[in-house]
Amino acid sequence: EGNERTIDELFDERIGQANHTQLAQFALSSVAWLPAAFLTLTSVFTAREVDWKCATENGCLDGDSGKLLNICAMDRELWTWVDAKSSIVSEWDLVCAHEYKVQLANSIFFVGFLMGAGILGQIADSKGRIFGLYVSTALASAGAMLGAMAGGYWTYFWCTMLRGFGCGGLGVASYVLCTEVLGIKWRAVLGISTQYFWSGGIALMAPVAYTMPKWRNFSTFCGLSGLAYVALSSKFLWESPRWYLATGKADKAHEVMTHLARGNPKFTGRLPPLKQTRVVKGLNVTAVLPYPVLRQRLVAMAYIFCVTSMVYYGLSLNVDALSGSVYMNTFISGIVEFPSHVFAQIYVDRLGRRMTLLVLMGTAAVGVFSSSMFSGSSQVFVSMIGRFGIAGSFNMIYLYTTELFPTIVRSACLGTCSLAARVGGIIAPGIIL
Template sequence: MGFADLLEQVGSTGRFQVVHTLLLCLPVLMMASHNLLQNFVAGVPPHFCSAHTNFSASTRMSAAEKLHITVPIDANGSPEKCRRYESPQWHLLANNGSTDPEVWEQAALRGCDDGWTYDERERSSSIISEWHLVCSLRPLKSMGQTVYMGGVLVGAGVFGALADRFGRRVLLTMSYLLMAVSGTCAAFSPSFSLFCLFRFMCGMALSGVVLNSFSLIVEWIPTRVRTVIGTGTGYCYTMGQLILALVAYFIRDWRWLTFAVSLPFYVAFLYSWWLLESSRWLVLKNKPEQAVENLRLVARYNGRQADGEKIDVEMVKSSMKKEMSGCKSSYTTLDLFRTPTMRKMTVCLCAVWFSTSFAYYGLSMDLQKFGVDIYLIQVIFGAADIPAKVIINITMSYCGRRLSQCGGLVLAGITILSNLLVPYDKQMLRTCLAVLGKGCLAASFNCCYLYSGELYPTILRQSGLGWVSMMARLGAMVAPLVLLLGEYVTWLPGLIYGLVPVLSGVAAFLLPETLNIPLPDTIQDVEDRGTGRISKTEKKEAIFLQDNADNLLKQTS
């Protein structure tokens, strides 16, 4: 008898699990809003140098005429973005608006000393127009997203380790509050440096929300429904992308948009006190009394109070005697690398998470390059995740996690590389290939969370997820910086974004399969299954679970 049997006794798929999972998934809807917020708050509006300060405002000229005599035209026939004439070129008006380069080429030019004029018909404001992050300050746009992802990276390491020591629920509650407060502060920041600081804190909070929500979901549900629940959680993130496009469409001011996507976390903070700590974790942390209390509460909520009253401390201790004996008092991140199987597994997962996040945010963080309405492309990119996650759900259930993870990464890489061969003027085909690649990466992300949670043991699950999540955020930090290479070699970012997933897909194939195998609780459990082989008893259990999973899929379809 193990924890899975105790969970069955109190109702493993009852009303508690439904409500508990829904409450944990609701904040996930807004996670995409913060991850992809940069597309809207940092959208670069059309801009050009402002007219000279001593330019007569009383001059009876149209705006087009004023622009014509103060700003030169670039090679594409558009006003220069970062240069203007040193003095108004009145003779251009005498030439009937001629734009012949010979007329103005010899005129003295200088930078935008009097600032910029922005076309804000699309959005009423952005951090670009607020703090003039254009021309020489243009790299600061990418730095803002890199700082945010740096916060996600730090948060993954900090909250992952703390959650294994102090519990999932308390860290989740703290993360909700941190996200709400730091998001509000970012919305009303008076300077770009403070904006980056609070966005860094938002990133830290997001890691705490992701890691602890997933662990609380997985550790309160039985093995047979992990795939379905994991996929459902992924769909919440997908829906969040569509919600972001809708909210951004109606809220065009970047400050109020940032505030709007932070408000729901105040609500999540309030109801998070109702959530229960993982009894599995409590037992392994030598707190069986509290674990029994939580199990009885679950039984009562599921209408199985009589069965819950039969559970006592001795029963819990005897059920998890093996797991408790294999646990030491404390673990560190070094335990992820001490033993051969754990070390190999962690290295491969680092490659998988890094490449998935690297390519995903490389495609998602610069939607303006597709030449399509930004709200429409955000909806298309979000909608692409829906069929992708349906397919990955099916392949994970029938072909296994390893093949699904490998296939998603390799296919994404091939799609991105194929886009390099498409001429730039074929925007429709380029967009379709990008959407397909992004869908594959979203499916890979969906598999990542479930697969990693099944690979790592309970005693190190948060630390393991925190570590690989740090690698993902490192990839997300590097992604916007790679885009800057495109200013020197246009095809280089696409080549890098495509090759990295293909190489990591090979690494994914070295991981052990976890389809319908019970969650490991100790490091020894992981080492025992390191060869990928399972005992006869486990094989029988796996067949039983597979049959149940098949029936469940048939019922849901």
């Protein structure tokens, strides 16, 4: 019994903090963020604005001024869509009195996201990280593919909620799984690296959507991308040893740790047995309320989560409102996030968590406020400055929040802040650039 070691002691003494086997498992679970980006931001292309034209020559002109009339001021038979199958907007005439339905569908996505984050998060804790990840991905994929077959708006509406429900558990399960195979020294820096896959997914969406102009084809592809990840990773992805140990399966945890140890060229022999750590039951969020400092931190971080989510998804879902091509703007949006994550990784220890977050949020504020003062390519440029700041902020707030609260209430406080972020997501579709 005296030879037993905790998981962190084994990482320090025998396995290493981030050997090549650990990094391979980290990368494999992080790849889930690629389909997550497709499934979360599907509506950027499926609900985009579409060009229209006059049904007859001069049929759309004002008789007095000769100027082109607004489609809402004309009878429906006087105009037609250039490509009625390229968007839900054109297929179901979601304009004028029905324009609100586009934002409504985006908002119901985040209602589903809110529900999924809670329910699927519990499933990942009770049934395993991989089970939670795959169930979440399958549900989100099903929502996207069923939505692609919808015969009308309201069927699509509820399928969008299902897609959001699955996405609510996908990102959290992937993040937890990929960081739990790492030593504590590398967990913060590499945890930020998971977002490179998310940003890469956003950038990759643009050329894929360009080659699939029909919204049903693109939505189907988004669903298939999630199912492909499940099928291709299932033979190679290992369950979290920390989850095994927390659920009393020390032998399974030891088996995974042994696999990880083989990635360390200095490892020889066998690992000592794992020490079964005592599980302390966490308290709910009301436990912090009697303490002024913790209470103030909770309110402040919940507000930051809400605003950050609202701004990030507001910029993401309204990229079609910027001048220029929606495909190019989406591609640039994804690329801009890469240096943001690099900045966070470099300065998270040099400047500290709080100062790095303040710099990034300040940059986001300057970009977003400035975008209302410009038009054309200048507006695109300053909007991307805002995107740079808010992407890094979103990455930082999870890391910062986990370090602000004691272990016994950490999960409850992070869950409350995540709930606030979902509220921000519900509001986000109403933001107009």
